[in-house]
Every structure is written in C-alpha cells, then in structure tokens.
Amino acid sequence: MPELPEVHTVLEGLQSALEGRQISALHSYYPGTVSYDPALDYEPFPARVIAGIRRGKYMILNLDNATSLIIHLRMTGKLIYEAQPNEVHKHERARFELDNGAAIRFFDLRTFGKIILLKSENLQNYLPKLGAEPLSPDFTAQYLLQKLKGRKAPIKNLLLDQSIVAGLGNIYVCELLYRARIRPETAGDKITLQQAKEMVKHTVDVLNEAILVGGTSVSDYRRIDDKTGEFQHFLRVYHKEICPLGHEVKRIRQGGRSSFFCPLCQK
DNA sequence: CAATGATCCTGTCCGC
DNA sequence: TGCGGACAGGATCATT
Secondary structure, three states: OHHHHHHHHHHHHHHHHHOOOOOOEEEOOOOEEEOOOOOOOOOOOOEEEEEEEOOOOEEEEEEEEEEEEEOOOOEEEEEEEEEOOEEEEOEEEEEEOOOOOEEEEEEEEEOOOOOEEEEEHHHHHHOOOEOOOOOOOOOOOHHHHHHHHOOOOOHHHHHHHHOOOOOOOHHHHHHHHHOOOOOOOOHHHHOOOHHHHHHHHHHHHHHHHHHOOOOOOOOOOOOOOOOOOOHHOOOOOOOOOEEOOOOOOOEEEEEOOEEOOOOOOOO
C-alpha cells in the first residue's frame, strides 16, 4: 500500500519523467477516478509541470497555467511511465499523454485512487486537514504528546489518523511501534514523553530507510518504471511470523485493520 | 469533539 | 474443480 515512502518514490519518478515535457492530454477510463474543480472553466492542457510536492500521501503537481493536479494512489493505484504506451488495460483508470509520445498510465485495481484537476488557488479546498509531516521539524515528541492528550483510542489507530501525522499507513505504523517497543493497543493518553520520543525517532528512521530502497512492495505498489521497492525485505513484524529476535508475532484487528506486534518486545 | 463501524472495490486465498 | 466467504485497507461518511 502506498504510504509516505512509496508516494515519495513515485513523485520523484513522475517529476523526472515529466522534466522538460509537456502534458498534452489527460484521458479518463473509469468514472470517478478523475474529477474537475467546477471553477476550472478552461482547457488545462497542454501544460508543463513546474513543481511537484508531496503532502502526506497526496501528490500535488503545479502546472504552468495556474492549474494543479492532486493525485492519491489510495491502496492499489500505480503510475507507470511508458515511452511507447500499450493499448488501454482493463485496470487502467486514466492516462497522461506527453508531447513526446510517451504516457503515464494510472492503473488502479480497486478504483479508490483519485486524480483531481483544479485551479491552484483552490488547492486548500481539495486537501483535508493534515497533521505534521513526519520528516519535517514540526514532528516532535511535544507535538505528538499534545495531539494524543485526552485521546483514549489505541496509539495504532491514532498514528493512522492523517490529521495527527500525515503519511503513515498500516505497514509503517506496525514497524515503528515495534522499533519503539510500544504495544499497538496502548491508549493515546497513556503514552509517556519518553515513548513519544522513541516513536518520533523510529518513525523518521523507518521512513528514511524505506525511501532509500524505493519503498515497500507487498502487493500492488510499483515505482514509475514498474519495478518493486525493496523495503519488504527489511520488515520486522508486518506480515511476519516471528520478530527478528525469534519471538512469535501476534496479529490482532484494530479499527478493521490488522496489527502485527511482538508481545515480548513491545510493552 | 471523539470513537466506532460501514462503505467503496476486485483479485486472491483458504476451507470444504 | 468449484464455490462461498474472508481478507487486503485509505479515506470518508454516518452513527452513537
């Protein structure tokens, strides 16, 4: 599932594929994948990308005509660059055509991914309230503690809340809690300053390590050249039977999702 | 406001 | 071999 490191990797690939190019058209093959800001009363293409920004799991592309694109891959979205694009695939939901005949194809088996075209000035209306970027200086133990104050929900659920920390998903939350030696069921308001510090440190570490190897491919995630990431080889508890110390990993359900943790390593 | 649960979607896997 | 059901889960919406 694309989380921060995967979105980061895809955005980098997207930017290099679009470098010096013009997007000549956007085609949509599935209703609901591409949507348009009603204020967009002009034809947005052709246009050039002048900036690519990641915010949480959202990719934002600013075009040279005051138009922006928001792309969210959700669970199964993939952006794949092809110099000589094939015919439309069963799971292809949209396609960007470039001025050199290449294409960026948006595949999305489960159709939850979104592409939004909007006036750049309206960007804030199309992004939800997002919490701190975990790789920014805003993400501190103090920030986290303040957000967790009075929250009875399990820390696992709270770390998945994008309005608290933007960009974490199921995989990295399981991994960072293992590294921080904290049980996923721990109530938010029971987290100590020391634990908050551990969480911040290990969040930053695990995300940076994953970015270095192009993200985690557990199912559908691919880079823009259709290659897998490599961080799945370094996971310690997610979808594991035993942790690196040889203890049995337990699997529980929290908020409808699987949590993996080691009852011996995590307190 | 906070917490929980349903919903959207389709391919894969498991048990019988 | 085939079938039904569980599962995968990010974000949003409804309910309590």
